[in-house]
Amino acid sequence: MILAKRPNAGARSAARKEVMDRLLARFEWPVEEEFMHSEFEVHSDPVRKVHVVQWPRESAHKEPAFERYLHEMGHALLAEKVHPQFSRPSFLRNTDPALRNTYQALFDAALDWYVQALLMEIAPDQQGADLDARFRQTAQMLRQGAALPSVEFVVDAGMALASFQRFRGLEADTQGKLTEVVQAFLRTPPDKPTLFGLQSLVRGLLGVFGMHTASLVSEKGFERWRIDAVKKD
Known part of the structure; x- marks a missing residue:
């Protein structure tokens, strides 16, 4: 499980790299990456048992802050370890x-x-x-x-x-x-x-x-x- 495009700038520091490595080491499902999206998002698929990190295209200037990256990956880890609802709230289709x-x-x-x-x-x-x-x-x-x-x-x-x-x-x-x-x-x-x-x-x-x-x-x-x-x- 390798994330080639982690958040920039401060992510190169030893402290932030240590935090990211500590978090990623807890995952058992593979973490995949997709590029050229309009927004940064992390999706957890309980059927395929995989996490997908979607990175925005550089021209969108929407690369996430380090804290946002950690937060979304925290959701993903809980979705894997506890229940998919911990990724993001999912409602019945006919919800008003x-x-x-x-x-x-x-x-x-x-x-x-x-x-x-x-x-x-x-x-x-x-x-x-x-x-x-x-x-x-x-x-x-x-x-x-x-x-x-x-x-x-x-x-x-x-x-x-x-x-x-x-x-x-x-x-x-x-x-x-x-x-x-x-x-x-x-x-x-x-x-x-x-x-x-x-x-x-x-x-x-x-x-x-x-x-x-x-x-x-x-x-x-x-x-x-x-x-x-x-x-x-």
């Missing part, structure tokens, strides 16, 4: 697009909770710097009294605060839905990824907003997310 757009960030954050823990083990310097930066940004926003206008804002802020508490041991004062989101993350051990744990986390986060729940159901041999309205008494 508006509903999916509303909650996409919530499902993404649930996966990132596990990816972050994996990278704190493999690349603590890089992931730790990202964790600290997101906490500072969130804390500044809250100090300024900024409103949290959407599911995405609440979940992203909650994950940033929960991450700082778990990995840095510092707790921030929160209230309302933000507190509930923080607690939903903290109830979920990110260093022990399971499909059951992922589903419980997603349901816990959705429960904060009180409108919908979700479950994994089989569709054409693959488990996908189904989003249902909460039944009112």
Whole structure:
């Protein structure tokens, strides 16, 4: 398994090469590369049992930052070792697009909770710097009294605060839905990824907003997310 085109510039440093080698050594499925794409993406194929790294053409000027590369490869590793849903959220084909757009960030954050823990083990310097930066940004926003206008804002802020508490041991004062989101993350051990744990986390986060729940159901041999309205008494 050789990746010929790793992220440029800093990837030549011994420290970054060591991190990348440490991460890639954990894969059992082969990692293939494709070039001349419009965007950088990593796809994990559970049928072929292979990961495909798609690199953008140079003229697109979209080569990923080192941290983005690590993050996507973290998803791929969890997709291989735990379940394909850890690659990216997959929904039933008839899912309402508006509903999916509303909650996409919530499902993404649930996966990132596990990816972050994996990278704190493999690349603590890089992931730790990202964790600290997101906490500072969130804390500044809250100090300024900024409103949290959407599911995405609440979940992203909650994950940033929960991450700082778990990995840095510092707790921030929160209230309302933000507190509930923080607690939903903290109830979920990110260093022990399971499909059951992922589903419980997603349901816990959705429960904060009180409108919908979700479950994994089989569709054409693959488990996908189904989003249902909460039944009112």
